[in-house]
Amino acid sequence: xxxxxxxxxxxxAHPRTMATAVPTTPALDDLRADFPAxxxxxxxxxxxxxxxxxxxxxxxxxxIRAVQAFDAEYPANVHRGIHTLSERATEAYESAxxxxxxxxxxxxxxxxxxxxxxxxxINLIAQSWGRTFLKEGxxxxxxxxxxxxxxxxxxxxxxxxxxxxxxAEISDxxxxxxxAVERVLSDRTRVVAVTAMSNVLGTVVxxxxxxxxxxxxxxxxxxxxxxxxxHRAIDVGRLPVDFLAFSGHKMCGPTGIGVLYxxxxxxxxxxxxxxxGSMVLRVSREGAEWNExxxxxxxxxxxxxxxxxxxxxxxxxxxxxxxxxxxxxRSLMEYAHRRLAEVGGVRIxxxxxxxxxxxxGMDVEGVHPHDLAQLLDRHGVAVRAGQHCAMxxxxxxxxxxxxxxxxxxxxxxxxxxxxxxxxxxxRRLLHDRRxxxxx
Amino acid sequence: xxxALDALVEELREADRQERIELLIDLANELPPLPEHLSRxxxxxxxxxxxxxxxxxxxxxxxxxxxxxxxxxxxxxTVRGFVCLLIQGLDGATVEEVLAVPNDLIQRxxxxxxxxxxxxxxxxxxLRRLKLMVARTESDSKAN
Numbered sequence: 001x002x003x004x005x006x007x008x009x010x011x012x013a014h015p016r017t018m019a020t021a022v023p024t025t026p027a028l029d030d031l032r033a034d035f036p037a038x039x040x041x042x043x044x045x046x047x048x049x050x051x052x053x054x055x056x057x058x059x060x061x062x063x064i065r066a067v068q069a070f071d072a073e074y075p076a077n078v079h080r081g082i083h084t085l086s087e088r089a090t091e092a093y094e095s096a097x098x099x100x101x102x103x104x105x106x107x108x109x110x111x112x113x114x115x116x117x118x119x120x121x122i123n124l125i126a127q128s129w130g131r132t133f134l135k136e137g138x139x140x141x142x143x144x145x146x147x148x149x150x151x152x153x154x155x156x157x158x159x160x161x162x163x164x165x166x167x168a169e170i171s172d173x174x175x176x177x178x179x180a181v182e183r184v185l186s187d188r189t190r191v192v193a194v195t196a197m198s199n200v201l202g203t204v205v206x207x208x209x210x211x212x213x214x215x216x217x218x219x220x221x222x223x224x225x226x227x228x229x230x231h232r233a234i235d236v237g238r239l240p241v242d243f244l245a246f247s248g249h250k251m252c253g254p255t256g257i258g259v260l261y262x263x264x265x266x267x268x269x270x271x272x273x274x275x276x277g278s279m280v281l282r283v284s285r286e287g288a289e290w291n292e293x294x295x296x297x298x299x300x301x302x303x304x305x306x307x308x309x310x311x312x313x314x315x316x317x318x319x320x321x322x323x324x325x326x327x328x329x330r331s332l333m334e335y336a337h338r339r340l341a342e343v344g345g346v347r348i349x350x351x352x353x354x355x356x357x358x359x360x361g362m363d364v365e366g367v368h369p370h371d372l373a374q375l376l377d378r379h380g381v382a383v384r385a386g387q388h389c390a391m392x393x394x395x396x397x398x399x400x401x402x403x404x405x406x407x408x409x410x411x412x413x414x415x416x417x418x419x420x421x422x423x424x425x426x427r428r429l430l431h432d433r434r435x436x437x438x439x
Numbered sequence: 440x441x442x443a444l445d446a447l448v449e450e451l452r453e454a455d456r457q458e459r460i461e462l463l464i465d466l467a468n469e470l471p472p473l474p475e476h477l478s479r480x481x482x483x484x485x486x487x488x489x490x491x492x493x494x495x496x497x498x499x500x501x502x503x504x505x506x507x508x509x510x511x512x513x514x515x516x517t518v519r520g521f522v523c524l525l526i527q528g529l530d531g532a533t534v535e536e537v538l539a540v541p542n543d544l545i546q547r548x549x550x551x552x553x554x555x556x557x558x559x560x561x562x563x564x565x566l567r568r569l570k571l572m573v574a575r576t577e578s579d580s581k582a583n
Contacts, residue, residue: 043456366513366514367514367516368492368512368514368515368516368518370491370492370515370517370558371514371515371516371517371518374460374517374553374554374555374558375460378456378457378460386491400491400492400493401491429460429461429464430464430516433461433464435465435468436458436461436462436465437462437465437466437469
């Protein structure tokens with residue numbers, strides 16, 4: 001154990017374009033051809049329109065093939081095997097970690113800890129760093145936008161340790177202003193934990209001033225990057241957040257793999273949250289000596305195929321011009337706002353497109369979101385309905401649930417045309433149809 | 440199964456996907472309003488917890504028979520349609536007949552295939568809740 005790999009990665013000027021030599025922006029049709037799941041009928045004659053990307057994104061061929069290659073050609077366990085397949089698996093697995101480190105601009109590859117996803121990553125911070133360094137009366141600042149993954153772990157910690165949770169309020173159009181965060185900061189604030197992008201409203205949170213304000217108060221900043229990292233480059237070298245959590249499956253990678261990025265000195269000071277094999281250097285009957293970073297947080301056999309798949313996803317995304325992708329998604333949102341305004345009874349929740357990423361929260365008059373999603377599925381339009389693991393936000397919005405259409409790099413304006421037509425049809429079906437059953 | 444319920448199940452089962460959803464919406468439109476004397480009891484004790492939409496169920500006994508009443512918001516037509524199916528199919532049924540309704544009723548109507556596992560499980564919760572209420576009224580009436 002304790003195999004060292006690349007050590008320090010020089011911080012690139014443009015980390016998202018480093019993985020391949022020539023960043024390109026392929027035509028949208030070519031790009032769509034990379035995603036086999038897009039090319040299907042969900043029922044005979046009904047083509048898929050996939051707008052549930054905030055829940056999980058589709059996988060391009062290079063990711064599918066990378067996972068298949070591991071399973072088919074070198075499905076060995078990593079790190080300790082003294083044989084060719086294990087060496088190959090270890091190399092692919094650790095190379096994926098290096099790719100992820102470059103993708104987010106981490107100074108050192110050891111600052112990238114594999115987790116099962118964003119949720120586990122934030123739980124790890126709360127259970128390890130939080131339990132070690134927070135005491136009664138300390139304060140954690142969250143916001144009204146948070147997904148339960150960035151709320152419940154802190155609530156559990158607060159209950160156990162007498163820590164106080166404070167909430168920065170959002171504006172009526174769903175924006176989180178830095179001033180709202182500032183209002184709840186105090187001398188007792190030790191942690192500011194906020195999302196980079198709301199998973200319900202798409203609101204992009206202005207992290208830069210929030211990070212500066214938190215650091216001025218001596219607080220650490222935890223960023224839930226589940227939605228933000230796949231859509232906007234968060235370069236932890238340029239934006240000095242202390243922890244960043246995100247998931248592979250929301251950025252073209254497999255499910256079951258996620259990342260906790262943490263600054264080295266913070267990770268060094270944290271005890272492991274879980275024990276087992278691989279996370280120790282020496283073990284006796286009396287105790288154990290923890291392995292070095294990042295392994296001390298990764299007991300047991302890791303999700304090898306998934307990590308390799310995420311590495312392939314990062315390669316794929318790195319080939320694209322991130323500015324062009326962001327601009328494409330912004331154009332889609334501007335189009336969607338305009339197009340849905342033409343459909344009666346649709347209220348788009350959250351801010352104007354300039355303040356948001358590719359997420360469209362909707363309230364459609366006279367239709368419960370679950371029923372709406374059901375009726376849209378008749379047209380092959382996949383959206384999500386419910387509270388999206390953000391109950392306090394729905395309480396703030398005064399809505400029991402919402403419908404959400406979310407775009408990613410492969411979506412087109414045609415997708416939003418089909419969404420608009422399907423919503424109009426759902427409303428016709430519910431309100432303007434001659435009954436099939438005799439009265 | 441009572442003949443009325445059997446006929447409704449058959450009608451849904453024979454419908455294609457598009458017709459089935461339209462039938463459910465029609466049923467939703469046929470749900471009678473909650474009688475005024477029950478409106479003030481729309482509380483947690485009468486709510487079906489498995490449904491995210493606020494679904495309230497009420498039972499009244501008329502000798503050996505049961506009368507079912509419900510309140511479901513019109514914004515949730517599929518749930519409302521299913522609840523109406525239960526009311527139309529089981530109105531005036533005996534306790535035994537309600538308790539004998541097969542638990543896979545949703546599958547038999549073809550609605551499970553239409554609605555997906557998660558929503559079908561919410562609707563199954565309505566049937567479970569109804570049976571529980573019927574069983575309770577039966578044991579209460581025996582206790583009295």
